[in-house]
Amino acid sequence: MRTGVPPELLHTSPARAERRKLLASTPGHFGLEQVEVLDVKGPSWVLRLHFIPHLGQEYGQEGGGDIPPGLEAAHLLVLDEDEEPVPATARLLAQHAHTLEVALVLERGSPTELGHRPLTLVLLGPDSVDPVFNRAPFQLSLARDAAPTSTKDTSSDAEGLTLPPASYQAKDYESFSRLLLDRMRLTVPNWQERHAADLGVMLVELMAHAGDTLSYYQDAVSAEAYLGTARRRTSLRRHARLLDYTVHEGCNARVWVHVALPEEQLELDLPAGTAFLTAPPLPPRSAWDVQPPEHHARFESLSPARLHVAHNSFQPYTWGARTTTLDQGSTSVTLVGHHARLRAGDVLVLEELLHPTTGLPEDVNQAHRHAVRLNATPVLDEDSLTRTHLTHVSWYPEDALPFDLALGTTTDGKPLSQVLGNLVLADSGMTQPEVQAVVEADGTARIPLAGLRVVSHEPFPEVLLRTLPASETLLQRPRHAMPSVRVLERRPGREMEWTPRHELLSSGRFERHFVAEVNDGDSLVLRFGDGDFGRRPPPGTRLRVTYRTGHEHMANVGADRLMRMDPQVAQYVESVRNPLPAHGGVGSEDAERVRRDAPHAFRTQERCVTDEDYVTLARRVPGVRAAALRLAWNGSWHVAQVHVLPDEGRTPSARLLERVLRYLSAHRLIGIEVETRSPELVPLDIALRVGVQPGHSPGTVRRTLEQELGSGVLEDGRLAFFHPSAFSFGQPVYLAPLIARAAAVAGVAWVDATRFERWGQDESSELESGRILAGPTELIQVEGRPGRPDLGLVDITVTGGSR
Known part of the structure; x- marks a missing residue:
């Protein structure tokens, strides 16, 4: 508080107003009325000091001098709220009739802290300054936040206008529209139109739409930057690749198609890409039938094939017997006739036609169909007894027959089974017409798909397809599958083919590789290299693109579903069918599965x-x-x-x-x-003495024991004791379970082991310990062949029995 000045004069009061009137009417006495902040730039401030005008010299009038004579920059002092001086250097700028502009520079301290604190400007001299009006408060933040005022005349409504703060929670079209209309209601209060056709409403809607688009783009960018929130397949694929995890886009199905030729068509060259189709969808039965029609599947052959009418079907030879059986696990069969055109790599299908017991086609087991690939050139032969021409064929062990197949004929001469030739490998998908594409400046080319889905397949060279077993030909690995896209680059006088890849990190700078990003929207994006990783095509390069579309899940059609083929070739074909169901159709990997498995892929x-x-x-x-x-x-x-x-x-x-x-x-x-x-096989030498109960045949009990303790499959489907799948590496054999298995046979009274050891080992102690140990790489073997004890044998001696 200033010494000698009453407190009521320091604040707004009638006494202070009377003091101001007295000062304005007394010449030679001066007073500071207020301080206006003109500009704030960090530590530099520009202030305007307003002095009390004398009578007859109000604001806006010229003449008179209201600024104390002899006022210098050294007379100015800035105090904070604690009446402590602020270290600032003053400099006088411009002087007017009633105002004086002053520049202050803060010497030390933080200008940010002073911006929100109340300050006071004090005039320490000259003596003509009134002690009551020698100071005036001001605050830097109030001046900085205030809206600039215009020197022109404004309405009274605009002078008191306070705009609402911006809402950072506005993120969509509705919230942006509401925010803009609220602002317009304050800035233009006379505009009350809210009709959609109004120009102002249209502008507000355009601005809200632009804000909504920008907000969506910001959210999308932030979402695609993380694996847990990414929504686009491309983002998921790239995030997972950083974690050494490959996201697959599914895999199409494959099937063996049998093409039968008419008798007049001796040969037929079937080109690659020949279409095979299921039956057409049935028309609706009535106006109330709203069920969707049956799916229409399409397959196309993978490679060209030469068909022969003699290979439509073959008859297995039974060597004079009316019926016989091709045992499970067989890898060869003899066909009737000389078939010199069969080659290694050809595929045959063994199929049951009639039930071996009833002889009826409706009782046939549909699972008794099996595809095999020949692993050697067929051998032509002849039965010297019947003078019948024969052909011996064999196939890969991986294609071993998984069931017993009845051969021969029924009592009325109908064949029980047959062997089919003229088989063509096809996979699902429909080749779309060729389209033209142009490489853009960013090194990509886009092709609209119009809602279609590009299928993927695992590429196999044709040579490799003819050397794989038939059981492995249909197997595909979805993570190795490539999109079915073919790209040709037009060059003067020639065309260059580009090869698809999963990524371009391993591609050389001159290699024509590209990445096809599929199933992410309604367009197919072809991404090319940048000159370092993969060859970079110049912008504007014209491309010829061919791709295949389809649905992987719906392509796993059942057997005998393909009934039609390309009309251009169908006129030379008698019938078309798929004896075996299609296999391998897998849909694209689910996004949630990618988010779950990709973070742990590198731990494998x-x-x-x-x-x-x-x-x-x-x-x-x-x-x-x-x-x-x-x-x-x-x-x-x-x-x-x-x-x-x-x-x-x-x-x-x-x-x-x-x-x-x-x-x-x-x-x-x-x-x-x-x-x-291979495993180190350990043949066993086991001898058992078995007592047979009275009333039971010793021979029957012996045969039953040999089957129970053998290595095959019993008639009721149970596995024998020494079946290959019953033992693994290092697994020992115990005597107690062996005796228990033998004692469980009907008619066995007692069982005694006289020998229990490895074959060829003398004076072993396994019989006393009741177990035979195996090494880490050894495998127990008991084949049960009396003439081959070196393959393992259980010698059974029976006593007692029927009387």
Whole structure:
């Protein structure tokens, strides 16, 4: 408080107003009325000091001098709310009749803190300044936040206008429209029109639409930046790829199609891409029938094929018997006639026509159809007894017959089964007409799909297709599938083909590779390289694009569903059918599954470091039931000897061992060689003495025991005790379960073991311990052949029985 000045004069009061009138009417006395902040730029301020005008010199009138004479910059002082001086240097700028502009520069301290604190400007001299009106309060933040005032005349409504703050919760069209209309209601109060045809309403709606679009774009960008919130397939695919996880877009189905030729058509060359179709959808039965029509599936052949009328069907030879059986697990059969045009790589289908017991076609087991691929050139032969021409054919062990097939004829001469030739491999999808595309400046080309879905398939060279077993030809890996898109680049005098890839990180700068981004909207995007990763086509390059469309799930049609084919070829064909159902159609990977599995993909072990890694990776190969490892040293480096146990039987095929070797070689560590081997079989030598109860035939009991303790499948479907699937690597054999299995046979009174040991081993102690141990890479073997004890044998001696 100023010394000697009453408190009522320091605030707005009648006494202060009387003091102001007295000061304005007394010449030679001056007073500061208010301080106006003109500009604030960091530590620099520009203030305008308003002094009390003397009588006859009000605002807006010229003449008179109301600024104290001799006022200098050193007379100015700024105080904070605690009456502490603020370190600021003053400088006089311009002087008018009633005002004085002053520039202040803050020497130290934070200008941000002072912006929200009340300040006071004090005149310390000269003596002509009144002690009551020698100071005036001001605040920097109020001046900075205030809207600039115009020097022109404005209405009284505009002078008191306060606009509402912007709402950062407005994110859609409705909220933007409401916010804009509220602002217009304040800024233009006379505008009350809200009709949709009004120009102002139209402008508001356009601005709201622009804000809604921008808000959606901002949300979309932030959402696509994370795997957990991404919605586009392209974003999910790229995020997952960073985690070493490949998102698949599904895989189409494959099927074997049998094409029968008429007798007058001796041969027919079937081109690749020949269409095979299901039956046309049935028309609605009535006006009330609103059920959707049956799906119309389309398949196209993968490679060209040459068909022969003699290969429509073959009859198996029974060697004089009316009926016989082709046992389960068979890998060869004899056909009637000389068929010199059959070649290794051809596919045949063994099919049951009539039930072997009833002889009726409606009782046929539809599962008794099996496709096999010939692994050797057929051998032409002749039955010297009947002078019948014969052809011996064999197929891959992987295509071994999975059931017993009845051969021969019924009592009225009808064949029980047949072997089909003229089989064509086809996959689902429809080839669309060729379209033209142009490479844009960003290195992409877009093709509209009009709601269609591009199918994917695993590419196989034609040579490889003829060397794979028939059971493996239909298998496809969805994560290795590529979109069915073909791109040709037009060049003067020639055309260059581009090859699809999953990604371009492994592509060279001159390689013609591209990535087809499918199933993400209604367009097919072809993305090319940038010159470092993949060849970069110049903008404006013209492309010829062919693609195939379809639905993977609906392509898994059942057997005998394909009944039609391309009309241009159908006139030379007698009939078309698929003896086996289509297989392999898989839809694209679900987005939620990608979000769930991709973060853990890198945790999957992809290198063979420990012994368990070799076993785990070997079991991933289809057809492998178990595996065992033995590390060895060959004098120069380590060798990982991987013993493989197949799903069926005890000895793996050479093809399975090769697949396991190829797979493990890509995952082995440097300095370790991988070898794949068969299990080390351990044949057993077991002898049992069995007592037969009275009233039971000893021969019958003996045969039953040989079947129960053999290695086959019993008539009721149960597995024998020493069936190959009952034992694995390192699994021991115990005597107690063996005796219990034998004692459970009807007619057995007692069982006694006299020999229980490995074959060829003398004076063993396994009989006393009641168990035979096996090493980590060893497998128990008992074939039960009396003439081959080296393959394992259970010698049974029976006593007692019928009287």
